[in-house]
Amino acid sequence: MVAVLAGLAAASLALTGCLFSFIPDQGSTKPAATASAAPDTEGVAPDLMPFYGQKVHWQACNGQFECATITAPLDWNDPGAGTADLAVIRHRATDGKALGSLLVNPGGPGASGIELVRDSLQFAVGDRLAKSYDVIGFDPRGVGESTAVRCFTAKQMDAFLFDIPTATRNTPAWRDEMMASYTKFAQACERNSNGILPDVNTVFAARDMDLMRAVLGDKKLNYLGYSYGTFLGATYAKLYPQKVGRFVLDGAIDPSVSGLEVSLTQAIGFESALKAYMASCLTSRGCPFSGTVDDGMADLGSLLARVDRRPLPNSDGRQLGADSLMTAIVAALYSQDSWQYLTQALAATAKGDPGPAFQLADFYYNRVDGKYQDNSYEAFNAYNCMDYPDDATAAQKAAAVAELKQKAPTIAPYWSVDLDSCDVWPVKATGVREPIHAAGAGPILVIGTTNDPATPYTWAKSLAQQLDSGILITRVGEGHTGFNKGNSCVDAAVNDYFVDGTVPDGDIRCAR
Known part of the structure; x- marks a missing residue:
């Protein structure tokens, strides 16, 4: 089992995104403690000041990290109607001269950013980013150590x-x-789940990220999002384009596609990957x-x-x-x-x-x-059932079933595109599936792998085209996501962008 886990350390798990699972990384240096920056409260509405003006109380945890809890409105549309806890973890920049905070999300939806940063910092961001940034892992609302969804024993x-x-x-x-x-x-x-299901959605999670940015003292958000984390990042860019700092979206999800299209496209993607495996x-x-x-x-x-x-x-x-x-x-x-x-x-x-x-x-x-x-x-289910309204017609579902049988015949018998568990979810979906342009945002790097089964390459191309400032980095190869996977071309583009601010002149295709 240990060999299996070691071999799968880079694997991500779950449809409509990726749930990363990691083995511990012991290669980091314990940072020196420094004072927290003052919160950025410029332009904040009065009813949100108690949240944006809060001071983060960091405590040492897991040897080389600091942990804290940030308080957010449970319902961002009604800030006085209760609160949610957001668990965060920080690894200080190892050179002691942080360029700022770098928030990292591993995907899912439902994966723990706490575990990502705590257990595999090297895999999550690599040496150059760990040296240059205060790396922030967080459990989004509904997840892990934050105010969480609970269902079965x-x-x-x-x-x-x-x-x-x-x-x-x-x-x-x-x-x-x-x-x-x-x-x-x-x-x-x-x-x-103590009544939180209506408030577990990507729009509120993106607003939580802006709160984290502000209380960490950053004027703009620097962000590295994997898989579903690309949709979370794109949603943030849609809501706060002027607050976008250095953004990389790896293993992109197309925000304009429906739940039916996601299921069908992923099935075809896994069939393609299965043929490559075979x-x-x-x-x-x-x-x-x-x-x-x-x-x-x-x-x-x-x-x-x-x-x-x-x-x-x-x-x-x-x-x-x-x-x-x-x-x-x-x-x-x-x-x-x-x-x-x-x-x-x-x-x-x-x-x-x-x-x-x-x-x-x-x-x-x-x-x-x-x-x-x-x-x-x-x-995972809580987010998807809120983010993807089921508006497919019977004819569209029948067409999807027929296309599935034609293009993914091995997988088709065990992949029910027309059977949606969200049909019985107790809360009506609030998400809107539409293109995201993020007009006014700075350059956003979008990474796609040509035979990625979970987030097919067509989605990365689509998102990069949608974003007014999108730049596509193509990794030619197999597997899910592209950064820090051994492709020097991809890694150099991402690291140079985050550390030096070097923006590629245009789209990049990385064969190796």
């Missing part, structure tokens, strides 16, 4: 995620069974497939169908069906470094051993020894 979550439906897949009875399960989950979230597998030792890529994909489809008919019992009592096996496959496709572990899992599954596949699935859900290490799954 670990036992209930296991049943929700891993139990095998009794009805035959894709029949009306199966759909009813799935929706009943989604309803039970949604009701638990409403019951256990081509590599067929040339490697231990691959359980043979023949051409099409032959291998057909055999993988047969393996999925087989465990769908006859799930494999695991030593802990869970059964590996097609849904859990697909989760394992998706988890491993986020990073080319983890393909070898997918080969091991598929080979074991073909021999009747579900253990390695469950290791990948558990990694996806951040489940260790039967316990879920965070609330990322709950927060």
Whole structure:
């Protein structure tokens, strides 16, 4: 398991963005303590002054870091109607001369920025940025150590995620069974989240970032956002274009696409990544497939169908069906470094051993020894159900199903684009899907990887075109996100921009 986690350290996990999971990084130097800057309260409305004028009380934590809690309005439209806690962590610039604060978001939605910075600073930002900036990790509202969404116990979550439906897949009875399960989950979230579900959305999270900027004493926000974090960053730029400092959006989401389009495009993206994996597998030792890529994909489809008919019992009592096996496959496709572990899992599954596949699935859900290490799954659903209104017609859903079968035939049977768990969410969506231009913002770098399965390259191109000041950096390759992944061209462009203020003359294509 340790080898699997080490190999997957760069992988991100979850649809519509990425949930990063990290192994500890011990390479940083403990910074010297310095005084906090005065809050930036210029132009702040009187009813928001108690929040923007607050002093941050930092305390040493985890050896080389400082931790604090910032208080935000629970409802930004009614600042007097309660508060939310925002947990933050800071790593001081190692050269002692910070250019300012650099907020970092790992995606999800639902991933913990606290864990990102605390456990893998090197992976998150690299040496040059850690040297030059006070790196700030934060748990957005609804997430982790901040005021958080709560739904199921670990036992209930296991049943929700891993139990095998009794009805035959894709029949009306199966759909009813799935929706009943989604309803039970949604009701638990409403019951256990202390009334915060209407206020867990990306617009409010972006406003929280401006509050963090101000109380940290920065006139403008410097920001590095991965995957869903690109949508959070783009939303901030839309709301506060004049406050945009140095912005990099890596693994971009197109803010104009609907939830139906997201699901369909991601499925096609994972099918493409799966074919790339298969081509590599067929040339490697231990691959359980043979023949051409099409032959291998057909055999993988047969393996999925087989465990769908006859799930494999695991030593802990869970059964590996097609849904859990697909989760394992998706988890491993986020990073080319983890393909070898997918080969091991598929080979074991073909021999009747579900253990390695469950290791990948558990990694996806951040489940260790039967316990879920965070609330990322709950927060993921809370954000998406608020950000993506379900306005697709029956005809559009039918067309999406047909396109899915044509363009992603291996994944299609286990990817229900027309079955939306948010249909039973207890709060009506408030998000608006539209292009973001951020007129008046400074240069914003948008990074896209050509065969990124989770945030397909077309989204990065679209976002860069939408933004009035967008510059596209293309990483030619496999896997999710592009910065700090070993591509010197991408890394140099990002580091020079953040540290020296060097703006590329135009779009950049990085083959290596």
